Amino acid sequence: MKIDDLSALETSFNQLIETLIIKKKSSEEFTVKLSSERSQFTRFNHAKVRQTGHISDGWIELTLMENQRSSFRQFPFTGNWEIDWQTAYQYLQELREEIGLLPVDPYLVLPTGNNTSREVHSGKLLPIDEVVPAIVQVVTELDFTGIYAGGVVIKGYGDSQGQKHWFATDTFTLDYSLFTPSGQAVKGTFAGSNWDESAYIQKISQDKKQLELLAFSPKELPRGQYKTYFAPAAVADLSMMLSWGAVSEADLQQGNSALAILSRKDKVLSPKFNLKENFKLGLVPRFNAWGEMADPELPIIEKGILVNTLINSRTAKEYQKTANGANSSETLRAPEITPGNLEFAEILPQLDTGLYVSNLHYLNWSDRPNGRITGMTRYACFWVEKGEIIAPIENLRFDESLYRFWGDNLVDFTNFQEFIPEVGTYESRELGGGLVPGMLVEDFTYTL
């Protein structure tokens, strides 16, 4: 997006907040959330273009609060003041009519703070007409599939108390796979704010070396328990399960958390396991749905002990806790698992005989109260014997409890981390990602 367009959007957003403050009754409070993007999406298959397009989208969510009741309306935000204000004013009136009909919400959180922030991260992305040649020309002889997503993403917040936040960032992600004729694949992500052609060429060149390892006939393994090395991308997948009914204080209180056992101290995890929220990388906004700022760092699990859960202001009010800036769903936004002592060169020797798992797929709780997770291996997973990669494996299903693989069976984390970017695009392009090491685990359970 051009700088002029970006500043017009910001001006329009600010004007919306200011006008709502003027229009609101003294008994009313409101919050306004903004999400906007201008994104190019180009999808590849067999190193050719399957779909290519551009999406210009944006929405406002206006929440009105009065007499301990609230309701919201989400509506398009175009940046055209006349249209946007007309829509906003119509919904403001509709909310006023509705709100009196709703039941009292004893845990309603009113905006109270005085936080403001403004972050604009400019990037140097590929121009629209250079994306396809820049990507395809490097991979023409490969079975390359995936998606390039790039452009500006904006998140904004304002409220009736005068809090205001603006976060705009230029980013791209190239999320891709390289396939062998037999269907084995290497997975890669290339992401950032500045397109670096030589780094891209180098990355593909490294992937080609891994492809060579996949050329052997896949080995079919019987179900059983295997010592396993999980590369950082696989660890990131496992850690994201903690956002789904685990680290949330509300989930813990309402019988819906996989960490209830840990919280009750019925079990502990390995002292080598440390998890925290780390916003210092600055890739995601620190403000939440009430304009509150999370601390730059929040330890969650330290040396295997649950030291904090994610608590938003609503949960804090309901359960008499102290809020820590969590978002409305109390999910991880900037997770980091701290490194251990396993050196890169020691991964295969320490694994000795077992599985090298690069990626996982389709994880789900198979028994959430017991922390048991099922899922599949996927992409570049190998059978290792005596410290040497022997062959790629046929995909295996696992079903294992986090209390085992992050507990007694955890051998070590690597002494290096990788940043695994978020590449999701369901509602809009997601930002951020997780900073995680690889890990070595004893007796990981594979079932099919």
Place this chain on the structure above:
Amino acid sequence: MWSELTKAIAHINVPADWVGIRVVKETSSNRHVRDGLPQANGKYSTMGAMLEVLVNGCLGYAATNSLDLGSLQAAAEIAYKQALVASEWRVYDFRVTERPKVVGEYNSPFLEPLDSLCPGEINDLLVRICQTLKVSDKIVQATASITSSEKESWFVSSNGSEVYQKFLSFGNHYGAIAQDGAIVQQRTNNGSHANCYQGGMELLKRDTLWQQVRQVGEQAVELLTAEECPTIRTNLVLAPDQMMLQIHESVGHPLEIDRILGDERNYAGGSFVSKSDFGNLVYGSPLMNITFDPTVPGEFASYGFDDTGVVATREYLIKEGVLQRGLGSLESQARAGVAGVACARASSWNRPPIDRMANLNLEPGNATFAEIIAEIEHGVYMESNRSWSIDDRRYKFQFGCEYAKLIENGKLTKTLRNPNYRATTPEFWQSLTKVGNASNWQMYGTPFCGKGEPNQAIWVGHGSPVCLFANVEVFGGGS
């Protein structure tokens, strides 16, 4: 809208071989109560236009939520520019025949408008559902929600298409979590958000509502003292609310032709099915008859036309166990040379159409529920999905359910908790031994079928009777 769109399609000025504009306007409502207290009340409105152009055999798109002529023209220019650049590396030489001229209209059936209950009345009802769910102090969470949506789409094209569709949809979900010390069990009405249909507020006013709500609460508590599901190979009887997920994951997704062509390999995955399997592959037992059917009144993913304007018809995908055709749009059919269906669908105006499954139904057989159970010496009957996972080729799966009963000597006996089962897709469907009849055929739906790059969550519907599968690996929970 028609006058603006016909004016726009006439005025769009790009040297493309074909131009289409699809406008979508949707307002959906979400009201959610937990433990009798409001958690969310609100509406989501979206409106925008998707412009597609065909240039040198390459399709390009641009989507915008500004609908003035200038913005639409600007979007068309971006779409054109992208398609032109990409055409040198296009995956296939698409033709206008993949975007035929179609004129028509579709409207969801309904009896009572979605606003026939005011927000206060809906909240009162949700509060009462929570209260009814709380049959015991052991219920630590009771939730209830109602979602509804009114969605309109208009599609015009430079070759004369004019399609209008209006969808009214309604969904309700309620459930309870029961806890006794370390034992935690969940029970919902047919699994997570499975009660999704097209229609109006009449869908809420079913005679059995309060009986079902009470039963959900009671069964959550019942599960606390139930035996763990045994680890055994046995006869598995699945209720329609679990068959929904079974059909979706192990039949719907592997038959998507775009997956077979490799488009989804980087995200959702590929398929164990290949192009040469159509017309040949014995997918399941001769009792297996699966249709793609967007014409079922009231099913969640019914429609008259797909999002490229192709007329929707009922087609057999699998007949008497043999694979007949795939879930592929005209684009995929042209690329693969395989028969498909009208299934090019987009989640909204801001996503391009891709192959999606719409309504996928297992056609009824001839057995009553009692007849199915009566002939089983030993087995497990499972209801309501709670966990799902399947590999990227849709081959090895593991699913878990909320509630189960042991079957002993032709009768349902003990309640079982944490029931799970796993198998491979062909082995499982070939073990289909009995298919229920119309009396136990039920349909469900979900708004959360995820796929595509960029990602799209879309509505799908699934109908099935109760089914018996022989010699399946079942097991329980635990650490």
